[in-house]
Amino acid sequence: MIRIVDYGAGNLRSVENTLAAMGAPYEIVTRPEQLDGASKVLLPGVGHYGQIMRSLSTSGLRNGLLELIRRGTPFLGICIGLQSLFEGSEEDTAVEGLGVFKGVIRRFDDRLRVPHMGWNQIAARKECALLRSIPANPYVYFAHSYYAPVVSATGAVCDYGMAYTALIEDGNVYGVQFHPEKSGEVGMQVIKNFVELD
Numbered sequence: 232m233i234r235i236v237d238y239g240a241g242n243l244r245s246v247e248n249t250l251a252a253m254g255a256p257y258e259i260v261t262r263p264e265q266l267d268g269a270s271k272v273l274l275p276g277v278g279h280y281g282q283i284m285r286s287l288s289t290s291g292l293r294n295g296l297l298e299l300i301r302r303g304t305p306f307l308g309i310c311i312g313l314q315s316l317f318e319g320s321e322e323d324t325a326v327e328g329l330g331v332f333k334g335v336i337r338r339f340d341d342r343l344r345v346p347h348m349g350w351n352q353i354a355a356r357k358e359c360a361l362l363r364s365i366p367a368n369p370y371v372y373f374a375h376s377y378y379a380p381v382v383s384a385t386g387a388v389c390d391y392g393m394a395y396t397a398l399i400e401d402g403n404v405y406g407v408q409f410h411p412e413k414s415g416e417v418g419m420q421v422i423k424n425f426v427e428l429d
Contacts, residue, residue: 233257233426234269236296238286245412246275246309249419255426263295271425272299275412276311280336280377281323283311288326297329305403307425313399313406314379322377331404334380343392346376351389353397353409359386361398361405361424369417371397371409379408 233250237243237259250257257273260266274296276283287293300306308316317328320336328336339345350370355362373389381394384401388394389408399406405425411418 232269233271233273234260234266236272236274236287236292237261238283238290238292243275245410246273249412249422250426253419253423253426260292261290263291266292266295266299269299269304271305271307271428272296273307273309273425274312274315275309276313276315278311279322280311280314280320280328281326283315284323284326284328287315293329297331300329300331300404303403305425305428306405308406309412310375310408310410313396313408314377316399316404316406317379320377332379332382332384332399332401334382336377336379338377340392346374347378347391348374351391351409353387353389355387355398356385357400359398359400360428361400361407361421362387363420363424365417365420371407371411371414371417371421373409374413375408379406 314336316331317334318330352368378395384399385396386400387398389397397408411421
């Protein structure tokens with residue numbers, strides 16, 4: 232059963248609708264013990280980096296998620312869910328990220344229009360499970376003011392003033408900065424690819 236993490240401010244409804252549309256069974260979880268037996272875990276993220284990380288820590292979900300990742304359970308972070316996988320963020324320097332990947336989340340330069348809002352293309356840097364059956368350089372929908380650095384696990388980048396991580400894949404850990412639930416057929420295929428992972 233897929234578990235969707237509810238930390239109190241996530242955009243759960245659109246993610247739920249996407250899973251329901253493809254007939255994928257799921258449950259909403261708010262406590263770490265509810266993660267037991269998860270086949271896959273989805274962490275949708277909207278709002279403030281500090282809020283999500285504090286909520287995950289207070290609820291005990293932080294350690295629960297890290298344990299599942301260590302065990303090899305497929306994990307998908309969306310938007311701030313991807314950003315949470317790094318060590319920290321300029322949005323709130325007082326909290327630590329999950330630290331799965333090295334690096335800090337930065338704010339876009341003020342010379343750019345911030346937030347980065349709307350449709351933009353992504354370009355794959357390697358073969359990605361999440362991009363199976365998707366044409367090259369697809370357009371997807373973004374809504375964010377902070378971005379993740381390009382690291383060795385980066386699977387696809389977006390160019391907005393500079394290249395940043397739009398998709399990340401490393402073993403059982405996946406993340407997308409864009410919102411697949413708002414990205415039409417491409418986004419549906421990204422979620423379908425995650426759901427169908429072995």
